[in-house]
Amino acid sequence: MASAGEERKRRNELRRELIDKFPRDRSSLLPALHYLEETFSFLPDWGIEVLGWHLGVPPSEVYGAATSYTELSLSIPSHKTVIVCDGVACREKGAIQILEFLKEKNIDGVEIKTTDCAFMCSVAPAVSVGHTWYGRQVPDNSLAELIEG
Amino acid sequence: MTQIFINGKEISVPENSSVLDAINISGTPIAQLCKDPDMKAIGACRTCLVEIDGIRGYPASCSTPASEGMKISTKGDQLNFIRKGVLELTAGMVDSNKEDLRELSRTIDANGATADTWKSRIREKIDDSNPVFNIEMESCILCGRCAQACQSGHQFIGAIDVLGSSKHARIGTFMDRPLLESICTTCGQCLSVCPTGAISTKTKPPEVSKTITTTCPYCGVGCGIKAQVSADDTIVEMLDDPENDSSLGMLCVKGRFGYTFVHHEDRLTEPLIRRNGKLEPATWDQALDLITERLSGYDGDSFATLCSAKATNEDGYIQQKFSRLVMQSNHIDHCTRLCHSPSVEAMLTSLGSGATSNSYVDYEEAGCLVIIGSDANSNHPVAASRMRRAVVERGAKLIVINPRRIDMCDYADIWLRPRPGTDVALLNGMANVILNQGLSNENFIESRTEGYEDWSDIVSKYTPEYVESITGVAADDIAAAAHMYAAPPFSGSCLIWGMGITQHTMGTANAHGLLNLAFSTGQLGKPGSGISPLRGQNNVQGCGDAGCLPNAFPGYQTINADSVEKFSNAWGGNKLPDKSGLVVTDMVREIDNGRIKAMYITGENPLLSEPDLNHAEESFKKLELLVVQDIFLHETAQIADVVLPACSFAEKDGTFTNSERRVQRVREVVKPVGSSRPDWEIICDLARRLSVSMNLGLEEQFEYLNASEIWDEMSALTPMISGITYERLENGGIQWPCPDIDHPGTRFLYEHDFPRGPRAKFVGFDQGPASDELPTERFPLILNTGRILYHWHGGTITKRAEGLLARASELLIAISPEDGEKYQVTDGEWITVKSKRGMIEGRVSYSDKMRSGEIFVPFVKLQEHAANFLTNAALDPNSRIPEYKVCAVRLEKN
Amino acid sequence: MDTEKFLDSIISKHQKHDPEVLVQISQCSLAVGAEGIFNSLKERLPDDISVDYSGCDGACFVAPKIHYEKDIGHYLEDISVVNSADSVVRDYIDSQTRIVLENAGTMSASGIYGYLRSRGFSALGRALEQSPEEIVDLIEGSGLKGRGGAYFPVSVKWRSALSVNSQERHLVVNAEEGEPGVFKDRHVMESVPFRLIEGALIAAYATRCTSIRLYVNAEAHLSFNRMQKALDICRAEGFLGSKIMGTDFTIEIEIMKGAGGYVCGEESTLLNTIEGKRREPRLRPPFPTESGLNQQPTIINNVETLCNLPWIILNGSDEFKKIGDIDTPGTKIISLSGSVSTPGVVEVPMGSNLQDLVIKFGDVSNINDLSGIAIGGPSSGVISSSAAANLSIGPGFIDGKSVMLGAGGVIALSKQTDVLHVVRKLSEYNANESCGKCTPCREGTQRLLEMMGTGRKGTPIDWTGLGSLAEVINAASLCGLGQAAGNPVLSYNTYFE
Ligand SMILES: Nc1nc2c(c(=O)[nH]1)N[C@H]1C(S)=C(S)[C@@H](COP(=O)(O)OP(=O)(O)OC[C@H]3O[C@@H](n4cnc5c(=O)[nH]c(N)nc54)[C@H](O)[C@@H]3O)O[C@H]1N2
Ligand SMILES: Nc1nc2c(c(=O)[nH]1)N[C@H]1C(S)=C(S)[C@@H](COP(=O)(O)OP(=O)(O)OC[C@H]3O[C@@H](n4cnc5c(=O)[nH]c(N)nc54)[C@H](O)[C@@H]3O)O[C@H]1N2
Ligand SMILES: Cc1cc2nc3c(=O)[nH]c(=O)nc-3n(C[C@H](O)[C@H](O)[C@H](O)COP(=O)(O)O)c2cc1C
Ligand code: SF4
Ligand code: SF4
Ligand code: SF4
Ligand code: SF4
Ligand code: SF4
Ligand code: FES
């Protein structure tokens, strides 16, 4: 927990940054949310609040918008995330086997997620490790190494 | 009008109707779960589907405009099949075991749908944190009406929204926190629009047997309310009134949930007489005879009366008539003295009339709003919603000027934070920029004002830099605000102010400063502009209009030979006092001096609302006779000799006049509680008795059958309201001036000239000392007093409205975290605040709204502690208002 | 200054050698190591052989690839990479009809010269020398329809926006591309970014727009960066901003990122997103062309749609109409994936036969080796492999029932694949992507899943009930997502039940 003073300091800092970067207009909302996420790797509650103040939009509405977008995250990513595409095309090329393989491997500190399409179906199956996508993956140790490494 | 066909039948509907509007006009039943009659279509429930010739598929009628010649069908096998399918999906969302599904269950039944047994979809979240109502997702159909009502549909608060998407969609607050931890104001607008009971009050209201439309008894906004009354003559629910032009279907927490004081067990139900030092029950005859006997001994100069800005116009009119005619006293005043007397004073000097010049719709149409020394979100919540509409929906600019961060700052383009009591300099500084940067309206100045030269001389030395040194507001910000006000992006600019302007020793100077700004830019007398001292009490405008003032008869007809003659003739040819009387604050002094010996106080509680209460109490105790007529036994009543039980707003007929000069009806909703009687009736009874005992022959001057007769007499004597009758008021309120029966009423004043003549008058002031009492080493902090949303003044009423008390049950001492650390008091700690005059205790509340060196305490009395024990009775020399907004205090640990 | 001179001056300014080696880097090839190849080539090639990157040519099945004319074979010894000039690639590409993807993979995406050399921006130049009305007429004459999935006639949309009197008018380029199985707009942006800019400018000029927004899918980082760079270059070279190509035409293109979800590509949702509202569609009417962004008339066009404009201007509408179908001229880019040997991006004439397409470009020997084909993503459905023989690509329901081409995703399903799983997957996608605003879609899609037996194995599936529910969802939903969310189930009913 930050002390009251520190808390105010970091709010003020963020506020100044937002004032510099984004016009006080509701249309800045999504770009500013992206900015928050880039800065903090998720959307912290106090950040949403500061953004709301800056834009003149009630925090609940900023939050309402933020939660409507599937690609913004509202909590700190606690683990290294591995995303396995289990879309139709990737399933054709073995996505399910990859999922089963990874489940069995149960690599420490790794959270396995799925997505419905990674939009690179032509190099299916696709797996993302830490923000990079890899195509034509096979359920073998090279994949496990990639994830561990 | 547009002609269309519904199921083959031709009907005509107004332009811009939706297909759903048309269907509803035609009386054809159709499901419509997400469409609120007073808000825009959402189109979420998909139950209002129809077939339209030439349009593919099944459009939702709520979001389809009705166009000429359209052929619409609301039935048909395929359509019924689809609608039923949608309703079954809808039914699957809710727990059908709940009894109170309101519109939903009616709709489902009417369409022959069956409640689906689709248990896995039931949302379970329940938010019961709010003391008044719950939000239960298990009955929610996600129609979105509540969020719309909280946002742009009505309130522009935005405490709740639809959150998430797909199956995770839900209604909730910022971070899904409990409602009580959000910015929710408990206005209940969401509750009022929910079609399923997912939002419902904790206790289910009993069956309603009648609905009566009347006017909110709290603040000067004057919202329309519709009382729901049960068979046993109890108000069980209060609904908003979409037909009301001031509130447009909105209410705040007090209007919607604050009515329960009416039936509170503490209500005065019988007269009380002090016997052997104790107040004991008495009959009306005993009480009134006693007062008659005692009052007949006093001449006009030793009698004073305080009228009630809570009571009706008719009550006020009778009370001043009684004082003038029977008691021969002009010592008549009311709480406006403690409130907007500086505004009225300044406006009378500069314009010749003391009312708000414009209407709430002007706020909505303005291009720039300046809110100075007013916390409208707390104190005029529904007007504040309309101000937010201007900002959010229409892009109006907002300037807030307040030493304390108020909620409205969230919407502001510019927030100026002057040192308390330095507004004269600030406003002169803005004027300086306007004059020096070519922002003034020379045409207006030339043709419609006087006194410009003298004023501009004064203003010329208030350069932004100089003003910065006095106020602490950056010179650039002053200039920016001046630009924004003088040259709004569209339409005009409105100046809106409150107690932060008036309750200072420079109160009148402040008000003049504001008027000068409006004159120099010509920002009045046209739509979207104007000057608005936001009126406080529900009927403070009307109380003044009705003549409850020491220097004027009804309609601000100043006391002079002509007016005395006019009223004397009208009131039976009797003699009337012809010199102005004392104002409230001077009455207190004259009690001390032994001049005022008897007082008759209705609906006011000076022993909580006056400054320096220890001293005030001493004074009032010196009175030989004190009569208090109220609905509760408050602090002042407790020291009275006779206490008379008045009816509350809910038990009598009459009128209130709100802050936009709109005269609105008040109606008897329930029978008088106990043996209470309407104020006018009590005073008439007393007047007749006095007339008989003193042989004045005035009995028939106080014979009225009902409130309407009083109105007729008053309006006949008061040109500005002559055209208003009870009959006309049946169709909604009318804004004065309304001089004749065909006059539609007046939205804004001063289009062509001013009551004082063709020219308004600039009156310049220099900044004096910021306040009478400045912080010292012993008392290092500045105490700012005012209000909070959930309480009304000293709290006499609101402490007796459970929902309100539950939201604010302790006296909070708001302090900046820096000062908290500096004075080593922690958040939540119970401490003592002391001034030279007294002390109070309360709970420390760290607040980022406060600036170091300043604390804020509302003047409500909670746990026996009230801020006015601390405040200073220094007065503004021009208006005699006390300086409530500044005194020096210190914190002491308990 | 006329625009041709302007072009000449820019081209002469850039007169230098073409990069000898281009490494094709697009989203897919990036995922299979293209960047590593780029880096190592940069290291090992001598200074006199320049290396640059382009986008991919669409032959994803052999990615990563490089494009070179000089013999640099010996530098590549231990690198496994295919030359785009190889016959596997050439055959694949040359048998397509390329308008939008013309020269994809063979011109640099990092600089503008390659594009200019292949007549880039001369269409814009020509357009600017005509009146906006003439361009609208020309496009009307070409019969061009939108490629974002709805195939709405471009000129009709444009005229509708033009008919609204307004100071401001907006063009929004829809590069959200959130339909699973489709990855063609990414390829377009990554390989021919300047063509998109040129197309957007032509559209904005013709429709008297005052602003252009380019709205890119949040996850399409590479597309975003490449477009951003291309915009910067255009700005620097006088193709964007004030006085474009020396004329009086002045306009900016603002690029922004979406934040996910199929429904973000739905045009009114996209507008809400730009305005900072919840990711939800708007009610219609009013249509965006009357009241769109900031309540002003707004034209929304797909990336692929706009990339057709330069070609039409240069070659004329009659030439364009010679390609494809009489009702729907031109080409369509198909994203081909699933159980085919050669997945990739193929641009073929409208009206091409579906079975031919899968066999020829997917290198599938026998259509009956497949259990079915998923077409057009979750808004559409699956057909049996045998049905493909009678279907051709084009607008609307290509089978007259429940299968649409959409943005052109074609996923072949192997014999091992249980088509029911695919239908469930597509339905699940709709359920997850439902914005949650309207009841039939939000609840109905969940209900479909429940009825299809997720979590309740063994119970027989009530296909009649599912069919009715799908009908209700399609008929009652508010936006295009829900209005097509019943289609996977309906298609299963048609072809597999
Ligand atoms: N909930 C609720 N509503 C009410 C009432 C109530 O008791 N409770 N009372 C009603 C009545 S009678 C009235 S008169 C109105 C009053 O309504 P307001 O005028 O809004 O009342 P206050 O809260 O007293 O003070 C307003 C603001 O003045 C600011 N202020 C203090 N000093 C200065 C200063 O030097 N300069 C400037 N610019 N600002 C300063 C304070 O910080 C405060 O925010 O409210 C009415 N409405
Ligand atoms: N420290 C500090 N003190 C202030 C202020 C401040 O800002 N700071 N503000 C000042 C201002 S602006 C004002 S207006 C005053 C308000 O001061 P008061 O007017 O004294 O306050 P209220 O509590 O509203 O008193 C109204 C009384 O009317 C009674 N009542 C309600 N309806 C009726 C009715 O129909 N008939 C009768 N007979 N009685 C009725 C209620 O029970 C209540 O006792 O306070 C002033 N005091
Ligand atoms: C659920 C849904 C998703 C859509 N996604 C896209 C998309 O990703 N890209 C796109 O260009 N159009 C998409 N559309 C179509 C757009 O609404 C719109 O019709 C299109 O962008 C118009 O451009 P066009 O006329 O050039 O095709 C989608 C529509 C729906 C209903
Ligand atoms: S990667 Fe998997 S299903 Fe998707 S695009 Fe495949 S990515 Fe499609
Ligand atoms: S009570 Fe009022 S503020 Fe609270 S959530 Fe409901 S509408 Fe919003
Ligand atoms: S709580 Fe009531 S008003 Fe709000 S979305 Fe649910 S059903 Fe509608
Ligand atoms: S704003 Fe004022 S008048 Fe309206 S409901 Fe609230 S207290 Fe009553
Ligand atoms: S159909 Fe689906 S995506 Fe479209 S508005 Fe309704 S819930 Fe949202
Ligand atoms: S009332 Fe029309 S969709 Fe709900």
Ligand code: FES
């Ligand atoms: S790898 Fe290049 S087209 Fe996909």
Ligand SMILES: [Mo]
């Ligand atoms: Mo007041």
